[in-house]
Amino acid sequence: MFLKDPIATIRGGVGLGARHPADGDGRVPADGFVIVDTSTLPERVSPWEAVKLAREPHRPHALDVIERAFSPFQELHGDRSFRDDPAIVGGIGRLAGRPLVVVAQQKGASTEENIQRNFGMPHPEGYRKAIRLYRLAERFHLPLVTLIDTPGAYPGPEAEERGQAEAIARSIEVMTRLRTPIVAVVLGEGGSGGALALGVGDAVLALQNAIYSVISPEGCAAILWRSATEAERAAKALKLAGPDLLELGVVDGLIPEPPGGAHSDHDATAASIQSAVSAQLDRLDRLPLADLLAARYERFRRIGLVIEPSEATPPPKRSWIKRVLGR
Amino acid sequence: MRLRLPFGRRKELPSHMWTQCPDCGEMLFNKQLARNMSVCPKCDHHFKIGARQRIELLADRGSFVEHDAELASADPLGFVDSKPYPERLEAARVKSGNKDAVLTGTARIGGIDVELAVMDFEFIGGSMGSVVGEKVTRAAERALGERRPLVVVSASGGARMQEGTLALMQMAKVVMALGRLADAGIPYVSVLTDPTTGGVLASYGSLGDLVLAEPKALIGFSGARVTDQTIGERLPAGFQRAEFVLEHGFIDQVVPRAQLKERIAFFIDTLRPRPGDVRWSL
Numbered sequence: 001m002f003l004k005d006p007i008a009t010i011r012g013g014v015g016l017g018a019r020h021p022a023d024g025d026g027r028v029p030a031d032g033f034v035i036v037d038t039s040t041l042p043e044r045v046s047p048w049e050a051v052k053l054a055r056e057p058h059r060p061h062a063l064d065v066i067e068r069a070f071s072p073f074q075e076l077h078g079d080r081s082f083r084d085d086p087a088i089v090g091g092i093g094r095l096a097g098r099p100l101v102v103v104a105q106q107k108g109a110s111t112e113e114n115i116q117r118n119f120g121m122p123h124p125e126g127y128r129k130a131i132r133l134y135r136l137a138e139r140f141h142l143p144l145v146t147l148i149d150t151p152g153a154y155p156g157p158e159a160e161e162r163g164q165a166e167a168i169a170r171s172i173e174v175m176t177r178l179r180t181p182i183v184a185v186v187l188g189e190g191g192s193g194g195a196l197a198l199g200v201g202d203a204v205l206a207l208q209n210a211i212y213s214v215i216s217p218e219g220c221a222a223i224l225w226r227s228a229t230e231a232e233r234a235a236k237a238l239k240l241a242g243p244d245l246l247e248l249g250v251v252d253g254l255i256p257e258p259p260g261g262a263h264s265d266h267d268a269t270a271a272s273i274q275s276a277v278s279a280q281l282d283r284l285d286r287l288p289l290a291d292l293l294a295a296r297y298e299r300f301r302r303i304g305l306v307i308e309p310s311e312a313t314p315p316p317k318r319s320w321i322k323r324v325l326g327r
Numbered sequence: 328m329r330l331r332l333p334f335g336r337r338k339e340l341p342s343h344m345w346t347q348c349p350d351c352g353e354m355l356f357n358k359q360l361a362r363n364m365s366v367c368p369k370c371d372h373h374f375k376i377g378a379r380q381r382i383e384l385l386a387d388r389g390s391f392v393e394h395d396a397e398l399a400s401a402d403p404l405g406f407v408d409s410k411p412y413p414e415r416l417e418a419a420r421v422k423s424g425n426k427d428a429v430l431t432g433t434a435r436i437g438g439i440d441v442e443l444a445v446m447d448f449e450f451i452g453g454s455m456g457s458v459v460g461e462k463v464t465r466a467a468e469r470a471l472g473e474r475r476p477l478v479v480v481s482a483s484g485g486a487r488m489q490e491g492t493l494a495l496m497q498m499a500k501v502v503m504a505l506g507r508l509a510d511a512g513i514p515y516v517s518v519l520t521d522p523t524t525g526g527v528l529a530s531y532g533s534l535g536d537l538v539l540a541e542p543k544a545l546i547g548f549s550g551a552r553v554t555d556q557t558i559g560e561r562l563p564a565g566f567q568r569a570e571f572v573l574e575h576g577f578i579d580q581v582v583p584r585a586q587l588k589e590r591i592a593f594f595i596d597t598l599r600p601r602p603g604d605v606r607w608s609l
Contacts, residue, residue, distance in 0.1 A: 121557075153529075155549035156558050160566055163577045164548040165524075169533040172499055177506045192486070192495060193529040193548075200499050214486045214495040214526075219553055224408040224488065228556070238491045239404045248403070250492040300503050301464070303496040304457030305403040308395075 028203055029283070033276040034253030035208070038243045041254075045209065048232045050241035051217060053209040054188045058263040060270065061120075062089055062104030062147045065187065068270030069277075070095055070102050070145070076136075078129060082162065085126030087118045087150070090133040095145070096278050101137035103130045103198060104147035107188070120189075121154040124167035127197050131167075131174050138180050143281050146198040149187040151216060153194030168197040175200035176300075181284035181292060183277050186210040186251065187262075202296050203280040206242050206251045207262055207269070213240035249303055348372050364584045373541050373584055375521055377423065378430045378447035381480055385588050386434035386443065393432040395465055400427055400458045406489040415451065415489070423449040427458040428483070431466040436478065437592025439599065442470040445480045448522070453483035455527055456490040460497025463531065467504035471511055476595040480518040481532045484550065485525020498530035505534055514598035516591055519546050519569070519578065537594055538578040540569035541587070546578070 030036050038044075045053065053059070066073050070093030077084040090103040107120035114120075122130075130146075137144040153164055175182060175198075184201035190212030199212075206212060215223075220238060221230035235241075245251040255276045258265040284292060346355050351370035360367070364384055365374040376384075382391050399416075406412040420426060428450035434443045444466045446453045463479060470477040486494040508515055517535025519528070522545035529548060532538075540546055547567030554562055565571055569581045582590050 152553075152557070153548065154558075155554045156560075157562050157566060160547055160549070160562065161575055163533075163575065165528040166533040166577050168529040168548070169502070169531070172502045172530060173506060173534055176499065176503045177510075193498060193526050196495055196498060197529075212492050212495075214491050215488055219556060220488055222556060237404065237406050237408065238488070240491065245492060248491070248493060250496060297503050297507075300496060300499045303500060304460055304493050305401045305490075306457050306461050307399045307401050309397045 028252035047235040054211040060266040069274035082125040087122040088126035105150040124162040127167035143181040152191035171197035378445040390435040412489040448482040454487035456487035481523040483527035544569040
């Protein structure tokens with residue numbers, strides 16, 4: 001039927017990975033601090049390895065990075081409505097002297113700490129605190145940096161009662177229109193909508209071994225294979241590892257980790273994040289606000305892959321496929 | 328008039344003529360059920376309905392003109408579970424008669440031109456992949472271009488796993504387009520039907536200028552399986568129903584199906600941009 005147009009051609013064409021690192025169309029240029037082309041990666045770990053590395057308890061978590069890369073940092077608490085959610089930390093910091101607002105998901109390194117941080121799973125009030133800080137950044141013309149590291153938004157009854165879905169939707173909405181540059185960095189786990197609520201950026205970066213997924217591999221396996229033990233298979237199928245995300249255009253660049261992984265050297269990891277984010281902010285600071293917002297719209301507008309027969313309805317004049325290719 | 332079955336013969340009746348109400352157990356004659364907008368006449372249970380039937384109920388007769396009907400999903404990840412994703416898509420196309428999980432187009436509701444998007448739960452659980460994201464985004468962009476209200480009727484289990492993070496990113500894509508509508512003062516009415524959960528609720532579903540829901544519709548962030556697996560407990564009964572969500576302040580009204588069209592027409596007539604109104608000429 002209409003699939004007679006071989007998908008392989010479409011995929012080869014759009015490529016999803018057919019990225020042009022320095023083509024000046026708003027994409028992240030190669031600046032020496034991030035990997036923008038997977039062919040330059042020395043090695044790719046298996047998806048399941050990436051999941052394990054991303055969840056490694058000694059991996060640097062948000063506050064480990066913040067105290068090294070965004071110092072001096074003053075944490076700000078509370079959503080002004082319900083309570084202070086410890087799974088989201090945020091405040092005012094400096095990145096190599098540049099003042100900015102940081103909002104991050106915080107996991108713990110020990111069980112005790114994890115219980116206090118709810119394993120990095122925010123409640124609605126956490127997202128509402130994030131929104132409050134996004135607006136603070138906008139009002140005082142400070143760039144916003146978000147650090148993503150969550151298994152997902154908390155799925156319990158209290159979260160449902162207080163409108164988890166609305167909080168996430170609103171957080172995404174506020175980011176889409178925030179009148180200040182945003183750089184989002186996936187540190188470890190990017191768990192679905194709960195991660196995306198911090199993930200709408202002008203540049204979206206990820207640590208090399210971070211993951212970002214629509215559903216946890218365990219959740220996916222439980223639904224599709226009716227068994228959580230198939231998580232390894234699901235991890236492979238979901239294309240959730242850093243290099244896959246780069247090829248799909250979900251992230252713009254990968255921040256290299258020290259040999260042995262981010263957990264082996266927190267200082268080096270934080271230094272890499274600091275240089276990579278600085279370089280992005282230098283670039284974004286030069287853009288007029290209207291161009292910044294237009295580029296942010298386009299960045300997300302073009303994500304996805306659809307097959308559209310050529311004899312499609314008249315609008316839009318340029319077909320979707322062509323716009324993706326930028327031709 | 329309620330139809331009753333002859334005693335003791337319930338199981339032997341031809342199933343294509345009868346439907347049992349899952350709420351009250353009443354056996355309902357299909358034609359009677361269809362005449363009543365697929366609402367149980369005894370207990371008011373709102374059956375799930377397909378996108379085409381929904382459009383018939385909402386749009387003025389013959390006014391719906393479909394757009395982007397040929398847009399189809401590709402298989403960006405090469406996803407295979409118990410069967411390859413392209414086969415799953417093909418099966419869903421045959422089952423639902425649609426190319427993907429949303430129909431979009433231009434229609435009139437109570438004489439007012441709108442952009443209408445209606446999701447279909449029959450198509451892989453109404454899941455949102457690239458096609459759903461693209462079509463709803465285009466509907467929002469057309470609404471902006473034509474300065475018409477946007478009405479989206481959701482019925483979805485969330486983002487489509489088989490398209491991975493590309494499906495997740497559709498949430499941001501649609502919300503981007505809705506932001507432009509909001510800036511231009513064009514109303515967006517979100518209608519939540521049974522069920523609306525996950526990524527659709529956590530993006531455009533919750534962001535309507537007005538959010539309406541059908542009675543007893545399942546509306547919630549996380550599915551039972553995710554909750555069970557993550558925190559090892561089940562949500563209490565009645566959680567995640569439209570009335571519960573109304574009580575907690577996240578939707579404007581619960582509207583019975585029979586009144587839905589009239590209510591939407593009233594709202595969009597009140598909120599829509601009017602020619603000559605200086606406030607709208609930015």
